Amino acid sequence: MNQTPDTDERAARETIPPSPRASSATDAARRALVNRPSLSLRLHIFLVSLLTFFFGVGVALALWHNSQGVEEKLGFLDIANEFIIELQQARRFEKNYFLYGTNLGEAMDNTMRAREILKRNAEPLRKVAGERSFAVMLPHLDRYQELLARLEVMDQPGVRPDPEVKKQIELELRDHGHQMVSFAENLVHKEQISVRKAMASFRGIIISSLLFLTAFMLAVSWMLRRRIVGALVRFSGYAQRIARGDYTPITPARRYKDEFCDLALAINGMIDEIQSREEVLIQSHKMRAVGTLTAGVAHELNNPLNNITLTAHSLLEDYPELDDAERLDMLGDVVQEADRARRIIRNLLDFARESGSQVEPLDLARLLAETINLAANQIRLSGIRIEFNATDNLPRVHGDAQQLQQVFLNLILNAMDASPKGGKIQIVVVPADEPNYLAVKVIDFGSGIPEHIKNAIFDPFFTTKAKGKGTGLGLSVSQGIVAKHGGRIQVSSREGQGSTFTVLLPITTIPADIPDLHPAAI
Amino acid sequence: MAERPQILVVDDEPMVGKRLGPMLERLGGEVEVFSDPYAALLRLPKKHFDVVVSDIRMDEVTGLDILETALKISPETRVILITGYAMMSLARQAMAKGAFDFLAKPFTPDDLRAAVSRALDSLGFAVAPQPPQEQQSRA
Numbered sequence: 001m002n003q004t005p006d007t008d009e010r011a012a013r014e015t016i017p018p019s020p021r022a023s024s025a026t027d028a029a030r031r032a033l034v035n036r037p038s039l040s041l042r043l044h045i046f047l048v049s050l051l052t053f054f055f056g057v058g059v060a061l062a063l064w065h066n067s068q069g070v071e072e073k074l075g076f077l078d079i080a081n082e083f084i085i086e087l088q089q090a091r092r093f094e095k096n097y098f099l100y101g102t103n104l105g106e107a108m109d110n111t112m113r114a115r116e117i118l119k120r121n122a123e124p125l126r127k128v129a130g131e132r133s134f135a136v137m138l139p140h141l142d143r144y145q146e147l148l149a150r151l152e153v154m155d156q157p158g159v160r161p162d163p164e165v166k167k168q169i170e171l172e173l174r175d176h177g178h179q180m181v182s183f184a185e186n187l188v189h190k191e192q193i194s195v196r197k198a199m200a201s202f203r204g205i206i207i208s209s210l211l212f213l214t215a216f217m218l219a220v221s222w223m224l225r226r227r228i229v230g231a232l233v234r235f236s237g238y239a240q241r242i243a244r245g246d247y248t249p250i251t252p253a254r255r256y257k258d259e260f261c262d263l264a265l266a267i268n269g270m271i272d273e274i275q276s277r278e279e280v281l282i283q284s285h286k287m288r289a290v291g292t293l294t295a296g297v298a299h300e301l302n303n304p305l306n307n308i309t310l311t312a313h314s315l316l317e318d319y320p321e322l323d324d325a326e327r328l329d330m331l332g333d334v335v336q337e338a339d340r341a342r343r344i345i346r347n348l349l350d351f352a353r354e355s356g357s358q359v360e361p362l363d364l365a366r367l368l369a370e371t372i373n374l375a376a377n378q379i380r381l382s383g384i385r386i387e388f389n390a391t392d393n394l395p396r397v398h399g400d401a402q403q404l405q406q407v408f409l410n411l412i413l414n415a416m417d418a419s420p421k422g423g424k425i426q427i428v429v430v431p432a433d434e435p436n437y438l439a440v441k442v443i444d445f446g447s448g449i450p451e452h453i454k455n456a457i458f459d460p461f462f463t464t465k466a467k468g469k470g471t472g473l474g475l476s477v478s479q480g481i482v483a484k485h486g487g488r489i490q491v492s493s494r495e496g497q498g499s500t501f502t503v504l505l506p507i508t509t510i511p512a513d514i515p516d517l518h519p520a521a522i
Numbered sequence: 523m524a525e526r527p528q529i530l531v532v533d534d535e536p537m538v539g540k541r542l543g544p545m546l547e548r549l550g551g552e553v554e555v556f557s558d559p560y561a562a563l564l565r566l567p568k569k570h571f572d573v574v575v576s577d578i579r580m581d582e583v584t585g586l587d588i589l590e591t592a593l594k595i596s597p598e599t600r601v602i603l604i605t606g607y608a609m610m611s612l613a614r615q616a617m618a619k620g621a622f623d624f625l626a627k628p629f630t631p632d633d634l635r636a637a638v639s640r641a642l643d644s645l646g647f648a649v650a651p652q653p654p655q656e657q658q659s660r661a
Contacts, residue, residue, distance in 0.1 A: 299606040306538065307537040309629070309630060310630075313630055313632075314544070314631065318544075381579075
């Protein structure tokens with residue numbers, strides 16, 4: 001409740017705990033991934049469904065409204081037809097009256113019923129036919145009824161109707177009757193057309209909403225496909241990249257954060273784990289190389305140690321007979337040899353020391369010279385000659401000196417293993433055929449690599465050495481290190497003639513960094 | 523004066539010769555020291571040596587070359603080889619080829635004197651008495 005903003009932030013972070021070994025690059029990538037506006041796939045699908053639902057409701061309402069209109073019109077047509085039938089009946093009786101003098105009462109009845117129908121259905125009729133049609137219809141009906149009533153009066157016994165007047169009434173009756181019927185029939189006809197139109201608009205609504213829905217669904221599925229399939233393609237790319245040894249953390253590729261963000265964070269965590277495990281592997285392999293070199297160093301140490309032993313013993317034995325100059329000379333020899341011993345082990349200790357990865361501009365030729373020096377004792381012990389050549393003034397490469405030294409040492413020790421006694425190894429540092437790359441070639445004239453195992457030599461645990469002699473990790477670890485430096489190792493070999501291992505390293509490897517960390521820049 | 527044993531010392535570490543020379547001379551020998559094994563190889567045919575002390579591991583000419591040449595010239599020459607621990611198999615090989623003894627680096631003057639004395643003994647030389655300081659050095 002009363003958390004400080006600091007603990008709030010920590011609580012928020014705890015949902016995606018950063019790996020304890022998280023490198024700064026991973027940390028930056030994590031922040032960039034997390035600090036994006038969120039649009040999860042779940043929300044996306046929910047919004048699409050919601051839109052589809054509202055559209056469906058809209059279509060249903062339109063159809064409902066339309067069908068109601070049709071229903072009203074059909075009701076009107078029923079009433080109008082009833083009305084017309086009554087009027088026609090009235091007119092038939094009216095005709096009979098003028099021909100045979102009968103049925104005047106029935107004509108009156110029919111007219112009354114027609115008026116009754118109008119009155120009863122005034123509301124729906126007004127709605128459909130409009131006020132104006134009432135205004136037209138009612139006076140006709142009134143007049144018609146009035147005329148019928150006058151005729152009725154004339155028919156009373158004892159009244160002598162004037163034939164002229166009767167004729168007049170007959171004409172007027174016919175006129176009003178005809179106008180009423182034709183007006184009503186006209187209205188019916190119009191309404192029938194309007195019903196047909198309403199039916200057509202049903203089809204229109206259905207077809208257009210289907211078309212719209214198809215287009216909408218296509219657009220939505222295209223968007224979702226792009227998000228999901230696109231992300232899957234991207235992540236399989238990441239997996240391949242990581243398998244190649246590129247441990248750059250995943251950075252945001254899209255503006256919005258979604259479920260794939262969690263996956264990216266998990267993969268970044270995994271990259272950190274793999275990296276720290278690889279470091280352990282590299283270190284343990286380095287210790288093996290150190291073990292190999294130790295034999296040479298131990299042997300080489302015997303020389304200064306022997307000199308110190310002999311000199312010290314001589315000094316002890318002959319002390320009284322020696323003059324000061326001789327004693328000083330002997331002590332000087334002891335100091336000098338002790339210094340020599342220190343130098344012999346210092347290189348190895350430098351190399352063996354566990355140090356954090358440090359990327360710096362490196363002079364490859366110098367690094368190679370140091371590596372050869374490191375293995376010098378071993379080389380002397382094996383009786384193999386090393387020829388070293390480097391092109392002058394080569395550009396520098398960015399890299400971790402200790403790790404690259406481990407790669408070169410491994411290649412040199414391998415070459416020594418492959419070389420016959422008294423053989424030679426050529427080491428050259430030259431610009432590679434490929435622009436912007438330097439090539440370090442370690443060439444031996446040994447047994448070569450049989451064709452059928454060429455593809456396996458970089459596999460972890462693959463070894464041709466006797467049991468207990470090799471771990472089969474040297475080339476695998478070397479390849480990992482070189483890949484991390486943006487380079488690669490090439491092999492060419494001919495059985496019985498020797499092998500050439502070429503390490504290609506890019507001249508300007510900018511240290512791994514995360515581009516565009518700011519959400520605004522993505 | 524009785525014939526003094528002729529001793530050749532070959533080691534490409536100059537300091538070894540520098541210390542071994544006086545030690546062996548005190549043992550009664552006449553010592554020649556070479557730090558260039560090739561020069562030693564050229565010297566061998568020109569003079570008879572009773573004892574040759576040579577390092578086994580040298581760059582161009584090895585102790586084995588010295589051994590072979592010395593025995594070819596005079597089979598009774600006693601060849602003592604100096605070797606590092608890592609070259610034990612080579613040392614055994616050298617013994618098979620006729621080396622009299624070998625010394626593993628680092629060795630003390632006593633080790634050297636013992637080996638050379640035995641070699642001289644086997645050749646019938648009277649070995650000079652050990653210097654009195656030797657007792658102190660053991661202490």
